Amino acid sequence: MQPIRLGLVGYGKIAQDQHVPAIHANPAFELVAVATQGQPCAGVENFKSLGELLESGVQVDAIAFCTPPQGRFALVQEALAAGKHVLVEKPPCATLGEAMALVEHVSEQGVSGLFAWHSRYAQGIEAAREWLSTRTLQSVQIDWKEDVRKWHPGQAWIWQPGGLGVFDPGINALSIVTHLLPLPLFVESAELRVPSNCQSPIAASIKMSDTRQLDIRAEFDFDHGHDELWSIEIRCAEGTLRLDNGGALLSIDGVRQTVSEEGEYAAVYQHFQQLIGNKASDLDLQPLRLVADSFFVGSRASVEPFYD
């Protein structure tokens, strides 16, 4: 079988650290072109823009989007109009409206699309899903707490309007719980704590539920010092499941479980390959919808200014 010829747009940190190594390690893909405005990617043809790439005559079947979400909508539409399959980094777009429109455009074009919620491919997730599938859910507690100075040093965009603030890591937790739980989730209320010199929250408490009134609480904190905590605890009638380290570690009633050994992005590209093979798509809006609704109905409190 011929490999899927892949173009990549935006050769920044996430592309260099995660996408390109995962693509090179997967024989189902061949990276043939990169469009980027920064340093070029070795070993492939480089272009200044997606438009140049698409007009160059280089044959690509699919495009991976690793540019920031602002401005990505127009780029993905350009690739769809050219009949390419698309893989879109999280969060897929700057607004929910753009993401909803992309879902329709992918369907209209008859290509495969993947919103790559990479945390859903953390090592403990599949085993957690399997265990939960036969249990009676009682409550969910999410704690996603880290030091923004360590993970986003000097990244002013995260505090600007449309920047997600603490929801930038928090959306990873939301992508996991929406993948683990059987029913859609809804925001009931949210408290957003916004530094007085910023537009986006540095911390948030969110209360969610599903149509069976499952009690789901999330605590996001972006100013948590160096003692990181990325955990999801799901209490069931039969016992308590706990994911730690962002989903990499799984325990049931305190007993560590065997998990997958595959890396997140290796699994992302394997899933993309299967979607293309099956002429299917996986474009889940739910994590972004929960963030938008948290901003929509959340109360805001001004907290002390943030300095990097």
Added chain:
Amino acid sequence: MQPIRLGLVGYGKIAQDQHVPAIHANPAFELVAVATQGQPCAGVENFKSLGELLESGVQVDAIAFCTPPQGRFALVQEALAAGKHVLVEKPPCATLGEAMALVEHVSEQGVSGLFAWHSRYAQGIEAAREWLSTRTLQSVQIDWKEDVRKWHPGQAWIWQPGGLGVFDPGINALSIVTHLLPLPLFVESAELRVPSNCQSPIAASIKMSDTRQLDIRAEFDFDHGHDELWSIEIRCAEGTLRLDNGGALLSIDGVRQTVSEEGEYAAVYQHFQQLIGNKASDLDLQPLRLVADSFFVGSRASVEPFYD
């Protein structure tokens, strides 16, 4: 033909002023039951809750929802589970997530649903749509400015989290422009001006566009004194269309046009009747999506406190 037997939930101001008169004036409907916690509705059976109504043995084919959007999601689901058609006042739900789920539930139940964006039925709208359908669009300016003290005296909920603030009237303008324009709209940026003692904006400036980069601007003001302004001006290559008085008046290049004589709610119920007859639904999420995205990506400025 038998009339459609209708139940109504929430016999408050909008039900008394608009829904019930429109229902009584339309022989296609028969109002047979009301569920409300306030004063009863004359001439029909009254119940304390939708649950009581549905269990009473009174036969209804459809339910109209006039309760506040908070809590409406569960009620509408209850009606859908009982196989009833549903008409839902604007805004349909407290969050976009709830509204998106309702769209799916209506489809799964195979009944008819209507999100009743009543301003779309203002007298000038159909003539405006027809004129615009053959014109080349250039830009859109929305001005929606009124005195909240006159229209919502003492209504503290409007300023609380999840209350829409100036988007409560503004969503009417958004429901009209999304009905007039051929392509979906997207929020590019928004400035929300929030009184220092409130959670919701008292004024907002929004920049939107469609996939053809149409320039769409909206100015919402809730503290505008008594000189009300509810206008939409659409510049085209062939001339300028202007709606005033919330869509009741239409002019082209300054010349007043003939418009419909039918009232908004008369037209809402006529549309609902046709949807039921055609086994169809009209559940447009777009106005609520534009509001949620404005809160999501909008910048906030604190302005002087608001006192009723």
